[in-house]
Amino acid sequence: MQGLSVEHLLGIKYLNANDIDLIFKTADHFKEVINRPIKKVPSLRDITIANLFFENSTRTKLSFELAEKRLSADVINFSAGQSSVKKGETLIDTVNNILAMKVDIVVMRHGNVGAGVFLSNHVNAKIINAGDGTHEHPTQALLDSYSIREKLGSVKGKKIVIVGDILHSRVALSNIFALQLQGAQVKVCGPTTLIPKYISSLGVEVENNLKKALEWCDVANVLRVQHERMEIKYFPSTREYTQLFGINQEILDNLGKKIVIMHPGPINRGVEITSEVADSDQSIILNQVENGVAIRMAVIYLLAQQIKR
């Protein structure tokens, strides 16, 4: 068996199709592990992992921490809110101080695009990007594809539409890379102001009509409007956004087929998706969360395998 072709998980764009296949197959085994009465394996007993979250996170942070603990790694957590970053320390200094405590793997979320790549060039540890600004969020894309593969059998040839705020979404970009690498077709749908100008250069079609987009697709991955990243107004009102791009049960019932609904969370219920849809049997939102732990276990396990003492 070949290992991963990369030394860090910085983004999906650095991976190849074999890497994704390997991660999925490894995740299959870990999914079995986390459904056992005792959900823990001792593989990473001698590995220490630091979770550095310079931006808020609930799901991703918990998911990574749980994945690390299920693999028996030692875990230290860091949130920028309570740290010396506020006192003016640079990123490299912060991380090198943490590495001086003998840390092998760094999981980092940062507000700046390329923070993971920058770090991987300057410090001696495996880096896993848990989201860098509006750029990439590779483990989210992997778990999204993995959930599609689980639900529909494969990703190849499937039609996926990503609905919502594409401009500010690292989930969207990583998903586009991951889905195309696996041979899926991708469209994006949302207000023109929230679609990046050059998205077509990635081979992605834009559809501004939600109903047409949903009629075309097998899977709709619905994104949250990221108000916190918006310095100006991109659409007139939340109410208007919901009327044009919100998914409700009535729209789904009129499609004449059953599509799969995904959402990376956190959900703004009643804005991009109604509660009825989020909790329906078409939604695999909670499966995505469960799969997130298995995928992150696989990524950490495969990267840890490369660490030599």
Add this chain to the structure above:
Amino acid sequence: MSKKTLLNSKDIEIILHRLACELIENHNDFSNTVLIGLQPRGTFLANRLAELLKTAYHIKDLKLGLLDITFYRDDFRRKETPLAAETSKIDFLIEDKKVVIIDDVLYSGRSVRAALTAIQSYGRPENIELLVLIDRRFSRHLPIQPNYRGRQVDAINEEKVLVSWKETGKKDAVYLEQR
């Protein structure tokens, strides 16, 4: 590279019958016993024994599970090539059960050590026994011995014991090969 046949298909068949009888002696109708084949190579022997116990010895309700020990091995990160996992398939709890771990060759004992740890994830068994087709003497790294053995083999470290099964498209046989 010379290859010597240790057991042919007839030998293996006789041994399988003997092992089945020894198991029955200790486990009666297997109502409180489970068989666990170790992935990947122990599963052939485990499946064969389970089949034999059902057909030739009329044991009903035999519980057979397959256990993968990859994540419990002690050589993680010590090899150049990554360790590939296989599927674990145990659809029952082993709490208070008698467990028989089944593997084809007992060599260093490290796989069995890993299996002893791995099996705990499925509950606390009443006791655990070990059944192997080939027990290689003089090569143990750990204080582990089988309860049931098909054949004891004296082989030096430069020699390799190869077990082939008809399920893999070859014939049933055990060879001793010079490395």
